[in-house]
Amino acid sequence: MNVFQKDSPLPAAVLWDMDGTLVDTEPYWMRAETELVASYGGVWTHDDCMLLVGSGLWNSASILQGRGVDMEADAIVQWLTDRVQEQLAEHGIPWRPGSRELLAELKDAGIPTALVTMSVKRMARQIVELIDFPAFDLIIAGDMVTNSKPHPEPYLTAAATLGVDPAHCVAIEDSTPGVTSAVAAGTITVAVPHQIDLPESAAYTRWSTLDGRTLEHVSELYRERLSRIDLDLLSEFSITTRTQ
Template sequence: MKPAAVLFDMDGTLVDSERIWGIALTELAARAGGTLSESARLAMVGTSSADSMRIFRDDIGQPDRPEAPDLAWLTARVRDMFADGLVWRPGAMELLLAVRAAGIPTALVTSTGRELVEVALKTLGVENFDVVVCGDEVKRPKPDPEPYRTAADLLGVPIGSCVAIEDSHSGVTSARAAGAAVLAVPAELELEPVDGVHLRTTLTGVDPLFLAALLV
């Protein structure tokens, strides 16, 4: 038995990029004359760019601050750091390669925009994904189920036979609502046990047989 597809989140799940986002957002807050709180930074994990920037503005006490210049600066800064190469999360590369070797279709389903995803794919390997769904290519990003439903539709597989791998509450909510089996591997945030969500501390030791068992 195999999953019909494995749907991977990117930031914090496959690669240790949440740390990079934290550095860039802290620098942006300093440029704006403010300080980003740890609670606000954590609240941004797994959210869309629009939600993240709203949290950012509220946290530094500038709710009316124009979004476009800040988002452009942030994107450029993160792009430069992504270009230096991204560090894989424990067990993530081994699992991705094992899933590909087993002939199981894969999708990358991320809240990050296409411009930055293209840079990240130089580390992840564009050949490792049959479908890539980016945060700026859906009408309703995570935690809405649309990104995961879109990935399954593009792959031509039933979402109920897919396994989604996530690290954030927003992503888990999206995948569960879409109807996928969910494996959660928290990175920046602790996740509370939820019915239907399988929690692990890392992806080390996870293989296609383990993922298939989540569908039973």
Template sequence: MNDRTLPEAVLWDMDGTLVSTEPYWMAAEIALAARHGASWSEEQALELVGKDLVAGAAIYQARTGIGGAPEDVAAELQAAVMERAAVSGAPWRPGVLELLARLRDAHVPCAVVTMSWTSFAHAVAGAAPPGTFATVVAGDEVTHGKPHPEPYLTAAERLGVDVTRCVAFEDSLPGVASAMASGARTIAVPLAVDVPAQPGLSRVGSVEDVDLDTLARVVAGEDLDALSHVGTG
């Protein structure tokens, strides 16, 4: 469509959306619990996907009995994830780099909006081609983490754009809630957890299924649900 109106910006969650690092977080949580003689299952780990790191760490501690400040536990978990990513890489989800390149060519700014902290967020963002991301909003830079809208509102403010004219990509329930509450048009790309259908939410199986025309349709108000026919809603 030659007359398309593209989003003013595209706002990207990181873990599970840009990069497939959720298994690293789960492994770190299970390993830390084991070192303290506690148990932690993958099912329990899935409950923390998308949550603010400190809030998630507090839940984790309450269920495992691990002591200390939640901030310290969150920092220890992130350090383990970063070490794993340094060794094994942080694999980009299919279609992500290609869509980021199209947005860069179209002069649509992109932001990372993540609950991971600054050190990891900038490491991932910095692995993309230069000029890909105009700003990074990390979990330790906001007062209220996801599902609160502050992270997405902060990204839009930094970019100088109207959040309601932005498209956000998310993979988790807390992330979708945060993006939608901010007013951003939201596309869910589920990975570790199911994201049920709801009014105002678009869903796709892969970023490979999204092009600039898709983004123009979503920011214009269309709800596109490519997952309803496969029974994920």
């Protein structure tokens, strides 16, 4: 049941990034990229891996082609996804600190949730099916949108499909492309840096970790951000009326 009402103290939905935010699959992707480049005689460093964090898979495929991987983009995406799924099947879900606990509390409170990831849908489904409770109402994956992060389309699509206003959604992200996408979509964005640091910004709220974060923290952030928006609108109205 959607507990959201117009004046609700709870967000209309919480939209989760997957890799690096919900689960720590980035090392799996890095291992797969390194193996693929090495199979074509190339070298793929940690710095190279950082270039692809948070990026859409087809953009990543283009970069890998430029490093000597002689495969079609779709074949690269399939190969990388297969390799990461193999590691997931072997090792299980590598949860990020606090993510499972917060996700479970949100679901217990009846808040709709969406998984908004640039991984392909079959991998997102594998993650969701490995979770020991019904965690997500919706999946928006990289092969379900035309424009990947940092474009706002993934988050706009998630909000529209859930039937909620992005401005009443909290999005949780860990990368620059992801944060850019969520902010551009108009969500209340939480940045939780993992592989790459994210600076403080007025455009989003930075939490160093989700460990210890609860529904109350999310609700408090939601109320504070909405209050700030209301104050800004009131200020604009006051300025307009004084100049007429």
